[in-house]
Amino acid sequence: MTAVPRICVFSVDRTIRQASFHNNRGSLTLVKEIPLPTRSTTFGTAPRLLPSMLVDTIAHNVPKMHFDALAVAIAGPVAPGGVVTKAPNIWGPEVEDFPLAFRLASETGLQTTVINDVTAIAWREKMYGTAKQYDEFQVITVSEGLGSKLFTGGQVVIGEDGQAGEIGHLTIKPGSTVHCGCGGYGHLESFTAAPAAERIARELSVGPETSTAYNQSLLAKLTGKGIENLTRAKIAAAAQAGDPFTLAFLSTLCGPLSITIGEVFAKHPVDKFILTGDFTFLIGKPYLDTLNNLVSQEIIHTEPMVSFGTNDGNSGLIGAGAAALAKLG
Numbered sequence: 001m002t003a004v005p006r007i008c009v010f011s012v013d014r015t016i017r018q019a020s021f022h023n024n025r026g027s028l029t030l031v032k033e034i035p036l037p038t039r040s041t042t043f044g045t046a047p048r049l050l051p052s053m054l055v056d057t058i059a060h061n062v063p064k065m066h067f068d069a070l071a072v073a074i075a076g077p078v079a080p081g082g083v084v085t086k087a088p089n090i091w092g093p094e095v096e097d098f099p100l101a102f103r104l105a106s107e108t109g110l111q112t113t114v115i116n117d118v119t120a121i122a123w124r125e126k127m128y129g130t131a132k133q134y135d136e137f138q139v140i141t142v143s144e145g146l147g148s149k150l151f152t153g154g155q156v157v158i159g160e161d162g163q164a165g166e167i168g169h170l171t172i173k174p175g176s177t178v179h180c181g182c183g184g185y186g187h188l189e190s191f192t193a194a195p196a197a198e199r200i201a202r203e204l205s206v207g208p209e210t211s212t213a214y215n216q217s218l219l220a221k222l223t224g225k226g227i228e229n230l231t232r233a234k235i236a237a238a239a240q241a242g243d244p245f246t247l248a249f250l251s252t253l254c255g256p257l258s259i260t261i262g263e264v265f266a267k268h269p270v271d272k273f274i275l276t277g278d279f280t281f282l283i284g285k286p287y288l289d290t291l292n293n294l295v296s297q298e299i300i301h302t303e304p305m306v307s308f309g310t311n312d313g314n315s316g317l318i319g320a321g322a323a324a325l326a327k328l329g
């Protein structure tokens, strides 16, 4: 191995992205996109065969002569040793406990690191991003779902099954009939993530106490008063214009998350909560300000407890590289 290991990095989510990772600046070159083998793109292939197809696709795209190590970030919980516990959005619910790191190492002959995508965000922020100065922080990412991971003691805590640090599937409303993507009910994710935001905005638009405010709002104007036309982009536009209805809606939306952040802090007083995810970046400052305002009622602190992470879409790739470097020592 050379003094500076050359690491080929991949991120696997709705698609596969590949790049060369440069550890000195945490930068990437030769970023390319590769189609992800899924049930629909492989003409209904049995789900149990999809993980091996991913191994083949990645192995086929690693120019072995040019790299010393391989690192992959994937959307799904990953247990120690790079075992993907499950990846329902990629392989469906049937596939469990796939030893992706072992299989890729066998296939390529390269030392291989496989981590969860939120774990990758934590490594990226720690090594090259907004969390450089923090020893203890929690990443929270809000998009189609809600993922989170705790960085402490120089490591991301993942636990035996890769689920440690996750707050998205904590039950925040016992007895609730609101269904969560995981199959449970009343979970934080089902009151916080982007699909929940759309549902809650629609509920408020017809609520007995809120429909009048909605009808007079900029959001109603943007949607032509047809709530079925409501999109995340319109919520973002109305929030950024300071629309009172939309800002009140953001308070309703961020309420459960702020309480959970307070509970996390009570157990583990981190230096900072780092917020990422397509949905929060889309809404931008109004989301961050609303959340910080609510969190300040839970945690007494001189500075805002929540700050945005890096918004360039490359955290999976850069974080996978950073984690591999940490492992290589």
Ligand SMILES: [Zn+2]
Binding pocket: 168, 169, 180, 181, 182, 183, 184, 185, 187, 189
């Ligand atoms: Zn859930």
